[in-house]
Amino acid sequence: MTEYTEDTWAVRNMAERAALPLPDYDHLPIGSLESRVRALTADEVEEVLAYERAHAHRLPVTELLTARLEQLLSGAEPTSGDPGAVRPEGPGRPNAGSPVSPATSPQPPSPTPHGTPDQRGRPRADRTWR
Numbered sequence: 164m165t166e167y168t169e170d171t172w173a174v175r176n177m178a179e180r181a182a183l184p185l186p187d188y189d190h191l192p193i194g195s196l197e198s199r200v201r202a203l204t205a206d207e208v209e210e211v212l213a214y215e216r217a218h219a220h221r222l223p224v225t226e227l228l229t230a231r232l233e234q235l236l237s238g239a240e241p242t243s244g245d246p247g248a249v250r251p252e253g254p255g256r257p258n259a260g261s262p263v264s265p266a267t268s269p270q271p272p273s274p275t276p277h278g279t280p281d282q283r284g285r286p287r288a289d290r291t292w293r
Contacts, residue, residue, distance in 0.1 A: 183214055193223055200228065201242045205235040 180189060184207040185199055200208060212228040215221065235241070 179214060183211060185211060188214070189219070193221075193227065196224065197227055200231050203231075204241055205232060208232045208235060 184203055185191065185196075188196075188211065191199065200211070203211070208228055208231050212225065212232060215224050215228060
């Protein structure tokens with residue numbers, strides 16, 4: 164009997180993920196997954212569905228994959244497109260900080276002439292108080 168360690172399971176899971184027809188499948192949002200599965204054949208959708216059921220078993224994802232598989236088995240054809248194409252959910256620009264700098268910032272507003280609730284305004288110098 165083979166003894167499985169945590170490392171053995173990690174290597175096995177990495178191999179299963181690498182064999183999937185959708186790169187980085189585990190990190191795809193459902194909205195993106197819907198458009199990407201349209202490029203897969205029935206066999207590929209079955210493969211992804213089996214992986215989903217064996218691992219995360221997310222109901223919306225299994226429903227989406229099952230519906231697409233039924234479409235393909237009913238005669239629908241996979242659409243053209245690259246399932247590995249760069250999508251908006253992919254890594255974007257590295258976080259380089261805020262594009263705002265002191266040079267592009269507006270000047271701070273001047274204080275209101277009447278003061279604030281915690282700081283009373285001062286009377287004008289040309290007025291006399293009686």
